[in-house]
Amino acid sequence: xxxxxxxxxxxxxxxxxxxxxxxxxxxxxxxxxxxxxxxxxxxxxxxxxxxxxxxxxxxxxxxxxxxxxxxxxxxxxxxxxxxxxxxxxxxxxxxxxxxxxxxxxxxxxxxxxxxxxxxxxxxxxxxxxxxxxxxxxxxxxxxxxxxxxxxxxxxxxxxxxxxxxxxxxxxxxxxxxxxxxxxxxxxxxxxxxxxxxxxxxxxxxxxxxxxxxxxxxxxxxxxxxxxxxxxxxxxxxxxxxxxxxxxxxxxxxxxxxxxxxxxxxxxxxxxxxxxxxxxxxxxxxxxxxxxxxxxxxxxxxxxxxxxxxxxxxxxxxxxxxxxxxxxxxxxxxxxxxxxxxxxxxxxxxxxxxxxxxxxxxxxxxxxxxxxxxxxxxxxxxxxxxxxxxxxxxxxxxxxxxxxxxxxxxxxxxxxxxxxxxxxxxxxxxxxxxxxxxxxxxxxxxxxxxxxxxxxxxxxxxxxxxxxxxxxxxxxxxxxxxxxxxxxxxxxxxxxxxxxxxxxxxxxxxxxxxxxxxxxxxxxxxxxxxxxxxxxxxxxxxxxxxxxxxxxxxxxxxxxxxxxxxxxxxxxxxxxxxxxxxxxxxxxxxxxxxxxxxxxxxxxxxxxxxxxxxxxxxxxxxxxxxxxxxxxxxxxxxxxxxxxxxxxxxxxxxxxxxxxxxxxxxxxxxxxxxxxxxxxxxxxxxxxxxxxxxxxxxxxxxxxxxxxxxxxxxxxxxxxxxxxxxxxxxxxxxxxxxxxxxxxxxxxxxxxxxxxxxxxxxxxxxxxxxxxxxxxxxxxxxxxxxxxxxxxxxxxxxxxxxxxxxxxxxxxxxxxxxxxxxxxxxxxxxxxxxxxxxxxxxxxxxxxxxxxxxxxxxxxxxxxxxxxxxxxxxxxxxxxxxxxxxxxxxxxxxxxxxx
Numbered sequence: 001x002x003x004x005x006x007x008x009x010x011x012x013x014x015x016x017x018x019x020x021x022x023x024x025x026x027x028x029x030x031x032x033x034x035x036x037x038x039x040x041x042x043x044x045x046x047x048x049x050x051x052x053x054x055x056x057x058x059x060x061x062x063x064x065x066x067x068x069x070x071x072x073x074x075x076x077x078x079x080x081x082x083x084x085x086x087x088x089x090x091x092x093x094x095x096x097x098x099x100x101x102x103x104x105x106x107x108x109x110x111x112x113x114x115x116x117x118x119x120x121x122x123x124x125x126x127x128x129x130x131x132x133x134x135x136x137x138x139x140x141x142x143x144x145x146x147x148x149x150x151x152x153x154x155x156x157x158x159x160x161x162x163x164x165x166x167x168x169x170x171x172x173x174x175x176x177x178x179x180x181x182x183x184x185x186x187x188x189x190x191x192x193x194x195x196x197x198x199x200x201x202x203x204x205x206x207x208x209x210x211x212x213x214x215x216x217x218x219x220x221x222x223x224x225x226x227x228x229x230x231x232x233x234x235x236x237x238x239x240x241x242x243x244x245x246x247x248x249x250x251x252x253x254x255x256x257x258x259x260x261x262x263x264x265x266x267x268x269x270x271x272x273x274x275x276x277x278x279x280x281x282x283x284x285x286x287x288x289x290x291x292x293x294x295x296x297x298x299x300x301x302x303x304x305x306x307x308x309x310x311x312x313x314x315x316x317x318x319x320x321x322x323x324x325x326x327x328x329x330x331x332x333x334x335x336x337x338x339x340x341x342x343x344x345x346x347x348x349x350x351x352x353x354x355x356x357x358x359x360x361x362x363x364x365x366x367x368x369x370x371x372x373x374x375x376x377x378x379x380x381x382x383x384x385x386x387x388x389x390x391x392x393x394x395x396x397x398x399x400x401x402x403x404x405x406x407x408x409x410x411x412x413x414x415x416x417x418x419x420x421x422x423x424x425x426x427x428x429x430x431x432x433x434x435x436x437x438x439x440x441x442x443x444x445x446x447x448x449x450x451x452x453x454x455x456x457x458x459x460x461x462x463x464x465x466x467x468x469x470x471x472x473x474x475x476x477x478x479x480x481x482x483x484x485x486x487x488x489x490x491x492x493x494x495x496x497x498x499x500x501x502x503x504x505x506x507x508x509x510x511x512x513x514x515x516x517x518x519x520x521x522x523x524x525x526x527x528x529x530x531x532x533x534x535x536x537x538x539x540x541x542x543x544x545x546x547x548x549x550x551x552x553x554x555x556x557x558x559x560x561x562x563x564x565x566x567x568x569x570x571x572x573x574x575x576x577x578x579x580x581x582x583x584x585x586x587x588x589x590x591x592x593x594x595x596x597x598x599x600x601x602x603x604x605x606x607x608x609x610x611x612x613x614x615x616x617x618x619x620x621x622x623x624x625x626x627x628x629x630x631x632x633x634x635x636x637x638x639x640x641x642x643x644x645x646x647x648x649x650x651x652x653x654x655x656x657x658x659x660x661x662x663x664x665x666x667x668x669x670x671x672x673x674x675x676x677x678x679x680x681x682x683x684x685x686x687x688x689x690x691x692x693x694x695x696x697x698x699x700x701x702x703x704x705x706x707x708x709x710x711x712x713x714x715x716x717x718x719x720x721x722x723x724x725x726x727x728x729x730x731x732x733x734x735x736x737x738x739x740x741x742x743x744x745x746x747x748x749x750x751x752x753x754x755x756x757x758x759x760x761x762x763x764x765x766x767x768x769x770x771x772x773x774x775x776x777x778x779x780x781x782x783x784x785x786x787x788x789x790x791x792x793x794x795x796x797x798x799x800x801x802x803x804x805x806x807x808x809x810x811x812x813x814x815x816x817x818x819x820x821x822x823x824x825x826x827x828x829x830x831x832x833x834x835x836x837x838x839x840x841x842x843x844x845x846x847x848x849x850x851x852x853x854x855x856x857x858x859x860x861x862x863x864x865x866x867x868x869x870x871x872x873x874x875x876x877x878x879x880x881x882x883x884x885x886x887x888x889x890x891x892x893x894x895x896x897x898x
Contacts, residue, residue, distance in 0.1 A: 028180035032056040035065035035084035068113025085172035089383035093162035109175040122169035127162040130391035131358035149195040184241040193353035200349035201253035232284040261336040274323035283310040295345035373431035406861035413437040445469035602675035638689035654759030669723030692747035719753035725877040740802035782816035797871035804866025813844035827867040
């Protein structure tokens with residue numbers, strides 16, 4: 001970057017001295033005077049260059065306007081006296097129409113000029129779409145006023161240039177300029193080109209830009225004491241595709257000492273930076289018959305060209321075919337004459353660009369258009385709905401969740417849209433059907449009207465729809481009847497086969513009476529059946545039979561028709577009715593000798609616990625509940641015995657919660673409860689023995705445990721996710737684990753994973769509710785959902801967050817909390833390193849895998865998504881299972897699975 005102050009001062013002087021050619025065609029030029037006040041003329045012609053500038057107001061929806069301090073105004077062209085600054089929001093973006101596939105010169109000016117009177121130079125990031133372009137650090141010496149310029153080929157019909165706040169200072173911009181370029185010039189093998197230097201040799205101090213340069217490139221003049229400057233008044237033609245200004249073609253430099261090379265040097269800020277160079281040469285001297293000019297080009301001491309002889313009065317450009325790096329960060333481009341040359345090398349001008357690799361694809365173009373249509377339909381004015389909707393992930397639009405948000409070869413796709421409780425009016429936006437990968441849609445608690453559109457039932461990927469709490473009307477499409485759709489709170493909606501006339505108070509009364517009657521009849525029948533039996537075993541048998549009958553009923557239907565007349569159809573949500581009926585079935589006689597729910601699992605005495613553990617001889621580990629001992633049943637079956645070492649109310653509560661849960665759930669990826677002991681303050685749980693310890697031990701190599709490979713880690717992740725998925729959606733009622741961590745993932749003989757330690761588990765929210773309010777926040781630091789920690793609102797997404805931390809721990813093998821890191825929390829640390837492109841710092845070196853492996857990137861993207869600070873942006877465990885299985889398939893396809 002170069003100082004704009006000196007540039008602009010000399011530009012003004014240049015305009016006053018040299019004669020400018022007639023204004024050329026500005027078709028395709030976009031010249032924005034950022035922050036131009038509404039009361040000033042727009043567009044207007046800038047007098048010195050003839051460039052037509054317009055206000056930026058129609059290209060951006062946010063920001064405030066300012067003007068540099070008056071004592072500095074005389075030093076600047078009009079377009080750079082005003083500016084737009086952004087105090088609100090993290091990302092603010094210009095949306096500019098462009099020709100897809102056409103190369104553009106993109107230039108942004110930043111002239112602080114103490115516009116705010118604070119005299120604090122700002123620092124912020126500049127993004128092009130979802131990718132970081134550069135960091136504008138005006139706190140560095142000489143960077144008070146500056147510009148950034150690049151050559152870029154847009155991949156869509158609009159270009160988003162975004163200013164992103166990274167600290168306490170306020171981003172701003174003075175001017176934004178886009179110029180279409182010739183497509184046969186500046187061709188690269190990959191990447192866009194960030195301008196480092198554009199120099200032409202002359203004795204003059206005149207900068208050149210439009211109209212002298214048809215593309216409005218800015219050429220900086222250069223004169224050196226060890227060079228001799230030559231020029232001609234003859235016409236020098238353009239021999240290539242670069243369309244150089246006349247003053248560039250007619251001026252050149254040669255070393256004063258004919259034996260010296262012509263050398264260009266610079267220091268690379270990053271040793272890994274790659275560069276393209278363009279050297280423009282034309283023979284503008286009249287050579288004698290015995291004179292020869294021939295030279296070779298060297299890059300850091302290595303020849304990179306055959307001998308070059310400049311063409312007489314015709315520009316020839318020597319361009320890089322592939323990008324080059326600088327050894328040790330010191331860059332040297334040298335023109336050295338050959339042995340048979342009588343004249344030194346010659347150079348008219350040169351350009352140096354560094355390569356910017358924009359790795360992150362933009363969000364699917366059709367889905368971006370759909371989101372903007374939704375935004376327009378509902379007149380949404382969310383400050384962060386600017387720029388790319390999905391990426392970068394930390395700037396994702398509120399209410400969205402997307403796939404492929406970590407650097408991927410595929411454009412991100414929208415998988416979740418949550419516009420709940422924001423006052424939406426009108427009908428359901430038709431553009432939603434263009435989000436073809438949508439899995440979750442939440443439009444609840446708004447003021448939407450109209451009928452339910454058929455297209456909602458035709459989006460194949462859509463798994464969950466919440467339209468409750470609106471004023472929708474008409475018949476519910478049959479395609480939606482078969483989906484998991486929440487529609488309560490829409491009194492004018494009708495189910496298939498019922499009347500769609502508006503309900504009246506009399507019909508409502510009939511419905512209430514019918515519901516009450518049905519519930520009373522069911523309750524009476526069940527109580528009668530239960531109390532009729534005398535023996536406990538018979539009671540238990542009836543309970544189990546009735547429970548199985550109810551479970552079967554609710555498995556096959558999501559709604560139960562309780563009452564139907566020609567005018568009223570009473571349909572009751574199955575989950576709620578099940579809650580009403582379940583207590584009637586699970587009745588235990590008051591004289592039952594057992595304090596817990598009746599179960600098939602055996603209840604052991606404390607003396608039996610002593611016997612099976614051989615008087616607690618072999619300890620396997622220790623947790624918050626107590627110590628876990630190895631045991632044997634009948635000298636054949638190995639077990640793990642967890643003995644409570646406290647008798648506090650809290651520990652007893654956790655004990656009973658774990659017993660209660662494990663009696664009701666059975667899954668191959670949940671540890672199996674063999675029995676329990678409950679004798680006063682002597683509490684113990686007897687589990688199946690899991691021989692390979694817990695995952696945390698294997699990750700750390702503790703106790704000589706092997707550090708497991710990548711394929712094994714993926715399988716463990718899938719097993720653990722399946723266990724959580726079962727808790728969330730497979731068991732009745734569904735449960736939240738609340739303490740998912742690597743220490744609670746046990747590994748069987750063949751490393752199959754089983755979730756353990758359910759003492760903190762809680763029932764999931766009932767239908768229609770988003771969370772459970774927890775008076776006491778419980779869990780393990782580092783794995784604990786920050787949203788749950790701050791609000792006390794517990795949901796299944798809290799487990800998803802903890803699982804995301806587990807997955808990050810499995811990928812990185814780094815501590816979940818590390819005070820020596822700048823970002824102590826593992827999720828924050830990983831996001832920071834990903835934004836820096838430091839994948840090698842993230843991955844566990846013990847994995848010895850290719851970091852470009854799709855399975856690694858997909859798993860990392862999933863982990864970051866699960867550990868999103870916002871619960872609405874996290875996937876469900878079902879989605880997690882699906883993604884992890886894809887990772888394993890990717891691994892198999894690439895023959896990496898061991």
